Amino acid sequence: MFGAQVVLRIGLGTVALAGVAAMTACGGGGGGGADTAGASGPANTPAPTVERNARVTIGDNIYQPVLSSISAGKSIDWVWEGSGTHSVVIKTPDGKEVKSPEQAKGTFSYKFETAGTYDYNCSIHGDRMQGRVQVSQ
Numbered sequence: 325m326f327g328a329q330v331v332l333r334i335g336l337g338t339v340a341l342a343g344v345a346a347m348t349a350c351g352g353g354g355g356g357g358a359d360t361a362g363a364s365g366p367a368n369t370p371a372p373t374v375e376r377n378a379r380v381t382i383g384d385n386i387y388q389p390v391l392s393s394i395s396a397g398k399s400i401d402w403v404w405e406g407s408g409t410h411s412v413v414i415k416t417p418d419g420k421e422v423k424s425p426e427q428a429k430g431t432f433s434y435k436f437e438t439a440g441t442y443d444y445n446c447s448i449h450g451d452r453m454q455g456r457v458q459v460s461q
Contacts (some may be wrong), residue, residue: 377401377433381412387444387455397458399435404428410453412443414444423447 377399381388385404392400402412404427412432414423417440424432426448436442436459446453 328383334390337407353367362455374416377420379403381405382412385446385449385453390455391458392455393458393460394436396439396461397435397451398459402432402434404430409448411447413447414442414457416442 336372349375349443378392378401380392380400380402382404385408387402388408394400402424404410407428409426409428411426414422414435415435416422422434436457439459439461442457442459444457445451445454
């Protein structure tokens with residue numbers, strides 16, 4: 325009954341903690357069942373992680389962060405969050421350009437296959453809005 329009162333007063337996140345504390349206080353671990361069986365594995369095994377692309381936010385006339393560092397083969401997502409129209413024009417180390425559309429909302433992704441320094445800017449704002457990606461092996 326105490327557990328039901330906690331659900332009503334505190335909220336679901338705290339209930340899980342209260343439940344763990346209650347089991348520990350009562351001698352813990354017993355026959356457990358499926359509800360408590362090793363969801364994260366043994367204590368010395370790290371939980372699996374989902375690898376995400378690096379992220380650069382496009383705000384009002386600024387990229388955040390201005391400098392990004394990633395490994396070759398990884399991607400960056402540029403995400404529009406400001407109110408104006410911007411773009412991403414990437415200059416590759418071999419002199420080529422990769423351009424996103426000019427837009428006010430959305431996401432643009434680029435996978436950096438080769439190590440090197442990649443400068444980029446906004447085609448609308450030029451050198452007043454720029455960033456750099458350092459790609460390592």
